[in-house]
Amino acid sequence: MKISLTGIKPTGTLHIGNYFGAIKPALALSARYDARYFIADYHALNVMKDPSALRQSVLEVAAGWLAAGLDTKKVIFYRQSSIPEIFELTTILHAFTAKGLLNRAHAYKALVQANNEKGADPDAGINMGLFTYPVLMAADILMFDSDVVPVGRDQTQHIEMAQDIAQALNFNYRQELLKIPQAAVEEEVAVVPGLDGRKMSKSYGNTIPLFASEKELKKLIMRIVTNSQGVEEPKDTESSQIFALYKLFASADERRALAERYRAGGMGWGEAKEALFFVVNRELSPLRERYNALISNPDSLIATLEEGAEKARVIAGKTLARLRKACGI
Numbered sequence: 440m441k442i443s444l445t446g447i448k449p450t451g452t453l454h455i456g457n458y459f460g461a462i463k464p465a466l467a468l469s470a471r472y473d474a475r476y477f478i479a480d481y482h483a484l485n486v487m488k489d490p491s492a493l494r495q496s497v498l499e500v501a502a503g504w505l506a507a508g509l510d511t512k513k514v515i516f517y518r519q520s521s522i523p524e525i526f527e528l529t530t531i532l533h534a535f536t537a538k539g540l541l542n543r544a545h546a547y548k549a550l551v552q553a554n555n556e557k558g559a560d561p562d563a564g565i566n567m568g569l570f571t572y573p574v575l576m577a578a579d580i581l582m583f584d585s586d587v588v589p590v591g592r593d594q595t596q597h598i599e600m601a602q603d604i605a606q607a608l609n610f611n612y613r614q615e616l617l618k619i620p621q622a623a624v625e626e627e628v629a630v631v632p633g634l635d636g637r638k639m640s641k642s643y644g645n646t647i648p649l650f651a652s653e654k655e656l657k658k659l660i661m662r663i664v665t666n667s668q669g670v671e672e673p674k675d676t677e678s679s680q681i682f683a684l685y686k687l688f689a690s691a692d693e694r695r696a697l698a699e700r701y702r703a704g705g706m707g708w709g710e711a712k713e714a715l716f717f718v719v720n721r722e723l724s725p726l727r728e729r730y731n732a733l734i735s736n737p738d739s740l741i742a743t744l745e746e747g748a749e750k751a752r753v754i755a756g757k758t759l760a761r762l763r764k765a766c767g768i
Contacts, residue, residue, distance in 0.1 A: 441586040443472035443623065446479045446519075446579055449496035450487060453503040454646035455719075456631040456639030459687055462507045464625045465589050474514040475583050475751065476504065478744070481519050481526075481575065485568040501740045503649060506730035511743060519579065521748035524755035529571075529578040531762055535607040536574050544573050545596055577601035580620050582755050587623040598622040612765045617758075631687065632680035635664050650730045653720055660716045661709075670707040681711045688718040 445465045453462070468474055480497050487493045497518060509516060519525060541547065547570055551561045580588055580601045588598050598620055605617040630638055633645030640646065647659050663681055668674055676682045676698050686694055697714060700706045733740060 440473045441471075442475065442584055443468045443587045443589065444475045444477070444580055444583055444585040444620075445589055446477055446482070446576070447500055447504065448479045448483050449493065449500040450483050451496070451641045452646075453500065453649045454639060454641070455649055455684075455687075456633070456646065458507065458649050459631050460591075462504065466504075466508050468587075468589055468623070469510070469514050472587065475585070476509060476514055476516045477522075477579065477751075478518045479579070482572065485566060485572065498734060498737050498740050501744060502730050502733035505733055505740075505743070506650070506726045511747060515747050515750045516744065517747035517751045518744045521745065522582070522751055522755050524752065524759045525575075525578050525582055527759060528582050528755075528762065529575050531766060532574050532578055532581070532604050532608070533571070535611065536577075536604050537607075540600060540603060541570055541573060544570075544600070545593075546572065573597055573600045574604065577604045581605055581617045582758050583751070584618045584754070584758065585620045586618065587621050589623045589625060592624050595622045595624060608762075614765060616762055616765055632683050634659065634662055636680045647719075649723065650727050652727075653724070656720055656723070657716050660712050660719065663712060663715075665708040668708075671704045673704045674701040674706070674711075676701050679711075681708070681715050685711075685715050685718060688715075688722050693718065 445468070447461075465476070478497055478500055480493060483493060483496070487496070501516075501518075504516070505511070547565065550565050550569070554561050554563050554565075576597050577600060580598070581604075588601075590598060599622075602619050605619055609616055633639035633643055634647070635643065635645045637643050637645060647656065651659065663684075665679075665681065679701070682697065682701065685697060689697070697711075701711075
C-alpha cells in the first residue's frame, strides 16, 4: 500500500473551514493509503514564541483530529518534535539545497515584496526558520518514504521543492536513497465561506470554531452577514453564504427542500439561519463531546502522540541509517 503523509501546523483554533478543507479530505485518504499524520510544532515555532500557547495548541490540534475521526489503530500519529531523526535529515538536506531554490519560495518572496513596498530592509522580520522552512518540510516528507502528500493547489511548490532536493541527493550518490513524493491535489475541496462571505480564515477573523459550544455556535451563525431582502422575497441559493454552509452539513433531501423555500419566498434570513444552526449542530455535537473529553485529559493525548512517535522513529531510523552510510558519516 502506498504511503500518504499529512502535516498539521498548531497555530490556532480549528474551525469549520479546516474541517472541510483539510481534516475530512486528509482522513479520507487513510482508507486508500498507509497514512501518517504529524503535528508540526517546530514549523509553528517560526510564528509562535509563547511556549504555553504552543503546548496548548499542540494538545488542541491532537484532540481535534482525534475527535474528527483519526484512528490511531490504523494510522501513525505523532508530534514532529518527538522525531529527532527529522532534524538530522534536515541538516543533510541543507547540503543539497540551493539557496536560489529557497529564494523562490512563495512565502519568503511575499514577505520580501511586502518589505520592499514599505521601503524597509528586504529581510526585515524574516528569520532563518522561515527561510529554510521548505527544507524542514522536505525532511518531514522524505523521512517516511511518502508517496503522496495531500495539499491545496497553492501549496504544491513545497512538494516540488522536496522533489528537487531528493533528486539532487539521489543524483550525487547514484542511488535511489529517497523516494520522490507526489502532490495529491484535492480539486473538489470545498471553499467554506466565513461570517462575512469571504473564505473562512483566521486572518479575516470570520471563522466558526469547530468545537464551539452550542450557545456560541448559534450566536456566531446568527451573525452571518446577509442582504436586505425581506421575508416574502425569493432568494438566490447561489449567492447566499447561509445556503453554501448549509449544503456542507445537510442531506440531499434537506438541501432540495431549503432551496425550494428560498425560491418560493416566505422565508426570512433569521429562519434560514435557524435551519443552518440545526444541521451544523447536529453534525458537530458528537465531535464537540469527544473533543471536550479528550482535551480534559492532556496526559492521555501526550501518551497517544508518544505511542505514535515510537512507531514513526522505527521508520525514521532506517531512513537515516541508509543516508548516513551513503554520505560516509
